[in-house]
Amino acid sequence: MSDIGFFARRYGPPPREGRPVMVLVHGLGLSGRYFVPLARRLAESGATVVVPDLPGNARSRAAxxxxxxxxxxxxxxxxxxxxxxxxxxxxxxxxxGCQVAAALAARHPHLVSRLVLVGPALEPRVSGWRQFGRLVADVPGEPFSLLCLAVFDYLVTGLLRCAASFHRSLRDAAESFEVNLSHVRAPTLVVRGAGDTIASGTWTRRVAGLVADGRAEELPGAAHAAHYSAPDAMAALIEKFTVGGTG
Structure with a gap:
């Protein structure tokens, strides 16, 4: 799909009225490729799953x-x-990408039925250097294939552009992220890999508490990109959430 001005992958049947649509939103400097295992798993249930490369990133860099x-x-x-x-x-x-999704839900609430935030970053009131240190600490907990994918995506996006995006995201975290979360009315599931060094348990529980209707879950054996290392478990959580709500 490229007629929207940037690149997006689609899994499952074409979108049509009455059929569920899921949109998977990647993190800073990356492409949507690390969402592909989860997208394929979700599409097996009959959903239309769309995985964009956001404008300025990877295959949408020129957008x-x-x-x-x-x-x-x-x-x-x-x-x-x-x-x-x-x-x-x-x-x-x-x-x-959780900051982007929160801004979307705050600015365009009629477009969002539910939110799933996996390892929400960046945490407000934490310095950029400390955030970067948390990212480095997360590396040993991720699959080697993900690290290779991420390095390639960062190079395609461009290191200078990644740095600029990081600066803009830090400013959003300091000024807008929590405000946007407080405006979210859609049921929200906040998921953290148990080994995530970037999104702490305290912070993810706070995120779940800031939205109007939220709950927090933790996936054992996963780190920051829990959707990549544990796609079956993540899909099961999402499918349960879409059927049963936040209960």
Whole structure:
């Protein structure tokens, strides 16, 4: 899919009225490729699953002249949604993608039926250097295949653009992330890999408490990219959440 102005992958049947649509939102500097295992698993249930490379990133690098800020990315997702579905959709986001999803739910609430936030970052009131240190500490807990994928995506996106995106995301974390979360009315599931060094248990529970209708879950044996290392377990959580709500 490229008629929306940036690249997106689709799994499952074509979108149509009455069929669930799920949009998977990647983290800073990456592509949607590390969501592919989860996307394929979710599509097996009959859902339409869309995995974009957000503007300015990876295969959509040329879609933005400079690194977009979080609100611009949220608005780009809103435009994508208008091409996909006449009704609200479920959005699954990882890491800094959670900031984008929160901004989308705050700015365009009618587009979001439910949110799943996996390892939400960046944590407010934590310095950029400390956040970077947490990222480095997470590396040993991730599959080697993910590390190879991430390095390739960072190089395609460009290290300078990644740095600019990091700066914009830090500013959003300091000024807007918690405010946006407090405006989220859609049922929200916040998931943390038990070995995640980036999104602490205290912070993920706070995220679940900030939204109007949230719950927190932890996946054992996974780190920050729990959706990649444990796609079956993540899909089971999402499917249970979509059927049973936050209970």
């Amino acid at each position: 933005a002249r400079r690194a977009p800020d979080v609100e611009q990315l949220a608005d780009a997702l809103a435009r994508l949604h208008q091409r996909l579905s006449s009704g609200p959709s479920l959005f699954v986001a990882n890491s800094v």
